[in-house]
Amino acid sequence: MTRTRSLMISPLFALCAAAFMATPALAADPIVFTSWGGTTQSSQQKDWAQPFTQGSGITVLMDGPTDYGKLKAMVDSGNVSWDVVDVEGDFAYAAQKAGLIEPIDYTVVKKGELDPRFSSADAVGSFYYSFVLGYNKSSFKGAQPQAWADLFDTKKFPGKRTFYKWSAPGVLEIALLADGVQPDKLYPLDLDRAFKKLDSIKSDIVWWSGGAQSQQLLASGEAPVGMFWNGRLHALEQTGVPVGVSWNQNLTAADMLVIPKGAKHKAEAMKFLAVATSPQAQAKFAQDTGYAPINVKSAALMPAAVAKTMPDQYKTSQIDLDMKYWADNRDAIAKRWYAWQSK
Numbered sequence: 611m612t613r614t615r616s617l618m619i620s621p622l623f624a625l626c627a628a629a630f631m632a633t634p635a636l637a638a639d640p641i642v643f644t645s646w647g648g649t650t651q652s653s654q655q656k657d658w659a660q661p662f663t664q665g666s667g668i669t670v671l672m673d674g675p676t677d678y679g680k681l682k683a684m685v686d687s688g689n690v691s692w693d694v695v696d697v698e699g700d701f702a703y704a705a706q707k708a709g710l711i712e713p714i715d716y717t718v719v720k721k722g723e724l725d726p727r728f729s730s731a732d733a734v735g736s737f738y739y740s741f742v743l744g745y746n747k748s749s750f751k752g753a754q755p756q757a758w759a760d761l762f763d764t765k766k767f768p769g770k771r772t773f774y775k776w777s778a779p780g781v782l783e784i785a786l787l788a789d790g791v792q793p794d795k796l797y798p799l800d801l802d803r804a805f806k807k808l809d810s811i812k813s814d815i816v817w818w819s820g821g822a823q824s825q826q827l828l829a830s831g832e833a834p835v836g837m838f839w840n841g842r843l844h845a846l847e848q849t850g851v852p853v854g855v856s857w858n859q860n861l862t863a864a865d866m867l868v869i870p871k872g873a874k875h876k877a878e879a880m881k882f883l884a885v886a887t888s889p890q891a892q893a894k895f896a897q898d899t900g901y902a903p904i905n906v907k908s909a910a911l912m913p914a915a916v917a918k919t920m921p922d923q924y925k926t927s928q929i930d931l932d933m934k935y936w937a938d939n940r941d942a943i944a945k946r947w948y949a950w951q952s953k
Contacts, residue, residue, distance in 0.1 A: 640669035641875045641882060645696035647674045648821070649845075650899060654696070654736075657894040658886040665885065668878050681870055685710050690872045693879040694886075700779065700936035702733040702866035707937070712869040718880045719887060727930060728864040728904045734887050735904030737895060738864035740840045740857070740921040740928070741780045747852035749834035756856045758788040761835060762811050772827045772836030775817035775951075777944035779863055779931040781808070784837055787859055793929045801943070805950055817951075828853070844900030844919050857924035863931045864904060896920060 643659060645651040651674060659670035673692065678701055684690045697705070705711045711732045714721075721729055728735030745755050755767050761784070764771075773781050782799050785807040791800070808815075816833040818824040821842040827833040828843075829851045840860070847853040867886060869879045885891055892903035893911035902920040903909065909917050917923065936943075 639875060639878075640671050641693040641878050642671045642673050642691060643694045643696075643882070644673040644676055644692045646676055650901075651696075653895050653898040654886070657898060658882070658891050661891060662882050662885040666878075666881060668882075670882065681705075682708075682710060685871045688872055690870045690874060692870055693873045693875045694882055695868050695870060696736050696865050697733075697868055698778070699728075699864050699866055699931075699933035700940055702730070702868055703934050703937035704940075705868060706730065706732040710871055712871055712873065712876060714869075714883070715880045719884045723889065723905050723907055724887060725904050725906055728866070730866075733866040733868045734883055736865035736867045736886070737892070737899070737901040738862060738904055738921060739901045740860035740862050740924070741774075741784070741837050742840045742843065742860045743835070743856040743858070744828060744838040744843045745835040745854045745856075746828050746831055747854045749831055750854075754854055755835050757858050758784045761837070762788050762807065764811060764814055767835060769831075769835065770814050770816045770827075770833040771811060772816045772818050772824060772833035772838075774824075774837060775819040777940065777947035779933065779936050780837065780861055782943070783861055783929070783931065787929075793859065796929070797932045797935050798939075799935070799943075801946065805946070808950075839901075840919075840921060841900030857921075857927070859927050859929055860921060860924055861929050861931055862921055863933065 643654070645654055651672065655672055662668065663670055676695055676697055681692065681695060684692065713732050714734055719734060724734060728738055743755060743758060743761065747754070749769060750767065753766065755761065760767050761771050782801070782804040783796055785804040786796060786800060787793070789803060789807045816827060818827055821839055824838050825842050825846045828836070828838070829846060843853050843855055867883055869876060873879055887905055889905045889907035889911055892905040893908040896903045896908060897912055897916050900919060902922050909922065921928065
C-alpha cells in the first residue's frame, strides 16, 4: 500500500513558518567587528550590530580590543579575519597612506549624511567625542575651574590633576592652550613649550589610561580636576556624582570605522558601515554613550535634553585635533613622551 503525505498544516506549524519567513535567514558566513571593548563596544553591538543582523540576516561576531599591530600583520599575511575595525582617527589616516584599508563604497554608505570632518576615502566616523575639562564640584566650594589654564593653577585650584596617559592627541594641545597659544597656531606643535608647561605641574599629575579609571579618579576626589572624554563625564553624572564640565576650548576627535585590506566579507562589511552610520543607529548610540553622532541627521532624532550634552552643541570654541599631523608625527612624539613620563 502506498503511503501519501498529508498536506494539512497545523496552526502551530503555520505560525512558526510565518515567523521564520519574516526573519531573514542567517548568512553562512558571519562578519567580525573589532572595537575597544567595554560599554562602548556593548552599545555598538546593541545599536549597530543587532539591527544590522535583523535586517540582513548576517551575524556579527565581536572581537577586540583593537590592535594595530595585529591588523597590519593580518593584511601583510593575507589572512584577514577582521571585517570592520574601530580605530583612532590618526591611525585611519596612517593606514590609508600605508595601503592597509579598503576604500569606502559611497554608493552603499551615504556620505552626504556624514559630518565631512569625519569621512575620508578609506574611513568613516564611528562616533566623535571631546576632551573637556571636568571637575568634582564637592572639591571646589568657591571658584570652579573653567579653562585649561586652571589645570596648571595649583594655588587657586589645589589637588591632583588627571590627564590621559598615552601619547595621543590631547594633552600636548591642552598644555599649549593653557600657555596662551591660539587655537589656529597649535600646529605644528611646539613640543619644547608644551613639555615645559607640563613640567610645572608634573608632580601633581595622576595619569588615567582608560575611561573607567578617569571616572574613578574624579568620583573619589583623588584627582578632582582634569581632562576627560565627555561621554565618561556624562555617564558619571548619571550615577549622582556632582560633576562639573567646562566646554571651553573642547578638543574634538573621532574614532573611525575601517575595513582591512583583503577582508573576506568586504561587501557585507560595507553594508554594515551603512547601518552603523545611519541616522537612527548613530542617534541610539549617542543616547547610550554620550558620544556625538557623525550623521548630521541624528540630532533631530534625539530628545533635546540628550542632544544638548553632545559636543556638536558646543562648536563656538571647539577645536578639531589635527589627526593628519598626528598620523605623520605620532611615533616621534611618543619617544619623547614616554621618556619624559619615566623621568
